[in-house]
Amino acid sequence: MKIILLGPPGAGKGTQAKVLAKQLGLAHISTGDLLRQNVSDGTELGKEAQGYMNKGALVPDELVTKMLKTRFDRPDVRNGFILDGYPRTLKQAESLDEILKEKGFSIDKAIYLDTSDSVVIQRLSGRLVCRKCGANFHITNMPPKVSMACDNCGGELYQRSDDKEETIKNRLEVYKKESSPVINYYAEKQKLERLPADGEAGAVLETVMLLFKKHNDSLKVK
Numbered sequence: 455m456k457i458i459l460l461g462p463p464g465a466g467k468g469t470q471a472k473v474l475a476k477q478l479g480l481a482h483i484s485t486g487d488l489l490r491q492n493v494s495d496g497t498e499l500g501k502e503a504q505g506y507m508n509k510g511a512l513v514p515d516e517l518v519t520k521m522l523k524t525r526f527d528r529p530d531v532r533n534g535f536i537l538d539g540y541p542r543t544l545k546q547a548e549s550l551d552e553i554l555k556e557k558g559f560s561i562d563k564a565i566y567l568d569t570s571d572s573v574v575i576q577r578l579s580g581r582l583v584c585r586k587c588g589a590n591f592h593i594t595n596m597p598p599k600v601s602m603a604c605d606n607c608g609g610e611l612y613q614r615s616d617d618k619e620e621t622i623k624n625r626l627e628v629y630k631k632e633s634s635p636v637i638n639y640y641a642e643k644q645k646l647e648r649l650p651a652d653g654e655a656g657a658v659l660e661t662v663m664l665l666f667k668k669h670n671d672s673l674k675v676k
């Protein structure tokens with residue numbers, strides 16, 4: 455399966471992608487995670503990207519697309535992948551088509567996790583992330599068993615620097631302006647699946663799994 459997860463910041467793209475990747479043996483490609491890795495490694499890309507990320511603005515298309523292209527050179531993508539956080543602009547959607555064409559891939563589904571503003575604000579303002587393995591928690595929705603420690607690896611949990619109220623508002627505005635056309639782009643290609651995603655994470659996962667099952671069944675029938 456080659457999947458794109460679309461949706462506003464806090465829709466649960468990372469949460470769902472991590473579980474799906476593990477259960478289905480797919481590569482999880484998160485441009486946000488790749489950028490944060492570059493920032494913490496102090497690479498040239500990280501230095502350039504950091505200012506945009508701290509403000510909740512988009513990192514310029516050329517930088518992110520170059521980074522993504524390099525990621526697609528790794529062999530794990532051949533077994534299928536879940537793209538999380540890319541494309542975010544129409545230009546990125548067109549660049550993705552070119553990258554995939556070069557690799558002989560095509561997207562099966564673009565899944566839009568449809569969430570309301572109040573839900574995403576509540577989710578982002580309480581998000582905790584593991585410094586060591588990147589697992590996601592939430593102060594109230596998905597609290598860790600031990601305060602500020604990761605259930606999976608015991609690593610320290612922290613709040614992302616762009617999860618502050620002002621930055622969250624800006625990220626939502628940027629999303630509405632830049633990323634809405636991307637949803638139409640996949641709707642026109644008849645690849646879009648819109649799933650309600652305000653509910654709890656397990657229920658959202660079940661809906662996504664049902665969708666995959668339907669897709670696989672329809673391939674078998676053909």
Ligand code: AP5
Binds near residue numbers: 462469485581658
């Ligand atoms: P990125 O890391 O991609 O952030 P984002 O799109 O803003 O998405 P988030 O990671 O905030 O949310 P999510 O949907 O993954 O939600 P999550 O599962 O964590 O990008 C960060 C920055 O990098 C951007 O602002 C930009 O500067 C730059 N960037 C990245 N990609 C770029 C690109 N392509 N072009 C240009 N710039 C780019 O869940 C959130 C919280 O809610 C968690 O605490 C979780 O535990 C909880 N939760 C999740 N699902 C549920 C649920 N169903 N019920 C209850 N709680 C839930």
